[in-house]
Amino acid sequence: xxxxxxxxxxxxxxxxxxxxxHRPGQHLLPMPAPADITGARAAFRRQRRIALATxxxxxxxVFGTSGLVAALPALDRLQVxxxxxxxxxxxxxxxPLLLALAIVHVWRAxxxxxxxxxxxxxxxxxxx
Amino acid sequence: MTSFLAIGLVLAASLVxxxxxxxxxxxxxxxxxxxxxxxxxxxxxxxxxxxxxxASVLGLAGLVLKNGLGTLWYAVGFTAGYVAVxxxxxxxxxxxxxxxxxxxxxxxxxxxxLRKLSGCIVLVIMLxxxxxxxKGAGLVLHLVSGAPYWVGVLLAGMVVSVSIxxxxxxxxxxxxxxxxxxxxAFLAVPAVYLIVHAxxxxxxxxxxxxxxxxxxxxxxxxxxxxxxxxxxxxxxVAATGGESVPLGAGVHDVAAGEKLTFPAGxxxxxxxxVPELGGEEWSRPLLDTGEAGxxxxxxxxxxxxxxxxxxxxxxxxxxxxxxxxxxxxxRVAVGVIALLGVFYLFPAVYGLLGRVFTPRLALGEASDxxxxxxxxxxxxxxxxxxxxxLVAAGAFGAFxxxxxGLLLALAGGLSHDxxxxxxxxxxxxxxxxTMVAVLIALxxxxxxxxxxxxxxxxxxxxxxxxxLVLGIWWRRLTLAGAATGLTIGAVTSTGxxxxxxxxxxxxxxxxxxxxxxxxxxxxxxxxxxxxxxLLGNEPDWAEHALLRLHAP
Numbered sequence: 001x002x003x004x005x006x007x008x009x010x011x012x013x014x015x016x017x018x019x020x021x022h023r024p025g026q027h028l029l030p031m032p033a034p035a036d037i038t039g040a041r042a043a044f045r046r047q048r049r050i051a052l053a054t055x056x057x058x059x060x061x062v063f064g065t066s067g068l069v070a071a072l073p074a075l076d077r078l079q080v081x082x083x084x085x086x087x088x089x090x091x092x093x094x095x096p097l098l099l100a101l102a103i104v105h106v107w108r109a110x111x112x113x114x115x116x117x118x119x120x121x122x123x124x125x126x127x128x
Numbered sequence: 129m130t131s132f133l134a135i136g137l138v139l140a141a142s143l144v145x146x147x148x149x150x151x152x153x154x155x156x157x158x159x160x161x162x163x164x165x166x167x168x169x170x171x172x173x174x175x176x177x178x179x180x181x182x183a184s185v186l187g188l189a190g191l192v193l194k195n196g197l198g199t200l201w202y203a204v205g206f207t208a209g210y211v212a213v214x215x216x217x218x219x220x221x222x223x224x225x226x227x228x229x230x231x232x233x234x235x236x237x238x239x240x241x242l243r244k245l246s247g248c249i250v251l252v253i254m255l256x257x258x259x260x261x262x263k264g265a266g267l268v269l270h271l272v273s274g275a276p277y278w279v280g281v282l283l284a285g286m287v288v289s290v291s292i293x294x295x296x297x298x299x300x301x302x303x304x305x306x307x308x309x310x311x312x313a314f315l316a317v318p319a320v321y322l323i324v325h326a327x328x329x330x331x332x333x334x335x336x337x338x339x340x341x342x343x344x345x346x347x348x349x350x351x352x353x354x355x356x357x358x359x360x361x362x363x364x365v366a367a368t369g370g371e372s373v374p375l376g377a378g379v380h381d382v383a384a385g386e387k388l389t390f391p392a393g394x395x396x397x398x399x400x401x402v403p404e405l406g407g408e409e410w411s412r413p414l415l416d417t418g419e420a421g422x423x424x425x426x427x428x429x430x431x432x433x434x435x436x437x438x439x440x441x442x443x444x445x446x447x448x449x450x451x452x453x454x455x456x457x458x459r460v461a462v463g464v465i466a467l468l469g470v471f472y473l474f475p476a477v478y479g480l481l482g483r484v485f486t487p488r489l490a491l492g493e494a495s496d497x498x499x500x501x502x503x504x505x506x507x508x509x510x511x512x513x514x515x516x517x518l519v520a521a522g523a524f525g526a527f528x529x530x531x532x533g534l535l536l537a538l539a540g541g542l543s544h545d546x547x548x549x550x551x552x553x554x555x556x557x558x559x560x561x562t563m564v565a566v567l568i569a570l571x572x573x574x575x576x577x578x579x580x581x582x583x584x585x586x587x588x589x590x591x592x593x594x595x596l597v598l599g600i601w602w603r604r605l606t607l608a609g610a611a612t613g614l615t616i617g618a619v620t621s622t623g624x625x626x627x628x629x630x631x632x633x634x635x636x637x638x639x640x641x642x643x644x645x646x647x648x649x650x651x652x653x654x655x656x657x658x659x660x661x662l663l664g665n666e667p668d669w670a671e672h673a674l675l676r677l678h679a680p
Contacts, residue, residue: 095469
């Protein structure tokens with residue numbers, strides 16, 4: 001396939017929905033089982049563990065810092081380079097931390113995917 | 129005039145990029161998701177460009193000016209939402225192969241009816257989001273040119289719908305990436321310039337917490353709506369007719385349409401229901417919504433609504449399908465977090481300087497305009513005019529890119545999910561969606577931009593967020609559970625905010641629970657979905673559908 005050729009991509013359920021236009025009420029065909037169901041379950045659980053950890057980290061970060069600002073009024077008085085520290089926490093410092101959290105998540109999720117040994121299924125589709 | 133020129137240039141450039149991007153939108157897939165040929169860098173910029181709406185560019189600075197530093201949590205929430213997107217939905221949504229959220233609902237639960245229900249919720253969220261964008265466009269044009277509000281709204285509606293109807297998502301991608309650059313540059317450069325030129329005295333004043341605001345010069349304050357003012361010290365003001373009126377310290381009612389001239393050096397009065405400018409409540413970075421006396425709860429509820437709401441915004445989710453793989457989709461979302469973080473450093477600058485230079489805007493219900501009005505007040509003369517033009521063009525860019533993305537999602541909802549999808553119908557849906565939004569935006573001049581946008585986030589957080597999170601990560605979600613949860617979430621969140629918008633309630637817990645409903649509607653929607661699902665049994669293939677979302 002030439003790299004620049006534009007291909008039509010339609011999701012299976014969209015094709016089904018379009019084909020079904022005049023026959024409402026029919027349900028999606030039963031989804032086939034993946035080839036390696038044990039492996040797929042393990043991959044799912046790994047991803048879920050990583051996602052839960054990231055969400056816990058996110059909750060700690062945003063609820064924690066707002067809690068800190070509420071608990072320590074001294075932060076309003078403390079000045080860093082002429083700016084109240086609590087303003088800097090909310091307006092500046094949180095953004096790099098959020099970015100770092102997301103980068104760590106992607107790194108962990110991709111490593112977990114590579115651990116399966118097979119090349120990513122979506123890449124196969126794209127080049128197929 | 130300069131502002132018109134700058135806005136005209138942004139418009140012209142958008143049209144050129146849009147037309148360049150047309151090439152050929154032949155199929156529904158081309159139209160809605162650019163046939164998955166969009167490079168990750170462009171895609172991140174386009175998502176950020178689309179996401180930074182009038183609420184971020186105009187609304188946020190206005191909120192900081194009016195309600196204080198606590199409103200910076202909105203920006204944190206807008207960004208934190210993307211961390212949740214990276215962690216929970218970006219990859220699996222892309223693997224599902226669904227175009228839209230309703231598409232995903234049908235994939236996961238296999239019911240065309242659920243698709244229609246989700247399609248209706250998409251329409252509600254998109255309209256709630258679209259109306260303030262058009263309002264922002266009309267407001268900016270009105271400010272910089274004096275042209276009537278409706279001219280701006282109509283003009284904006286025409287440009288957006290023509291560009292989208294012609295080019296679809298492919299052109300939208302490049303137009304929106306361009307708009308991110310426009311927004312960042314046109315907000316950041318004037319901000320830095322203003323900081324430098326404001327003078328050491330004004331900078332120190334802006335940064336000092338707990339220092340009330342005073343008028344720097346004789347200031348005319350125009351009251352668009354009747355306002356109850358708390359005057360901190362006796363002041364003699366000039367009324368509309370020019371006669372002097374002594375105002376004692378205490379509470380005064382000002383009628384709508386009245387113009388009062390405050391003398392230089394007078395303390396800025398405090399409108400009822402808003403923290404004192406520069407007072408302790410104003411400068412503490414916490415959100416005390418509805419004056420319930422529990423700032424931490426207000427902050428957390430807002431954070432919850434915005435973080436989870438970002439995950440459920442249909443026009444944002446649709447964008448991930450333009451990535452070639454699930455892995456790229458995740459990385460694109462990380463890029464968005466970086467771009468948002470850079471942008472959100474700047475709105476606060478306008479809010480903080482606004483307290484020193486234009487405190488009058490916090491009085492007359494015009495705080496949304498601070499970003500555009502401030503440059504000319506700080507730097508008089510030609511440089512100020514140029515800066516105003518830049519900011520106005522940036523704000524217009526914000527409106528354009530967000531509304532084009534919203535319109536695409538709206539068109540997708542109308543034609544793809546509710547009816548059948550074909551390109552002519554999608555084009556028609558774009559035109560119809562614009563028309564409805566413009567018609568609602570025309571009488572919406574008085575509506576606060578952030579009220580409507582916050583509403584859209586709350587509805588998204590109470591409907592699509594639980595649907596996606598449970599659909600992607602929980603095998604046992606059933607059709608009945610999803611449908612009941614979606615309905616309950618939509619009804620409670622829409623109802624709560626509608627009630628708080630219409631009814632005039634006393635400050636207190638009821639007000640805060642209605643104005644920030646996410647704290648209870650989101651858990652309610654989650655609980656409904658889980659309980660109803662546990663009562664029934666999921667079909668055999670549910671686990672297969674779930675596992676496919678996580679297959680590497």
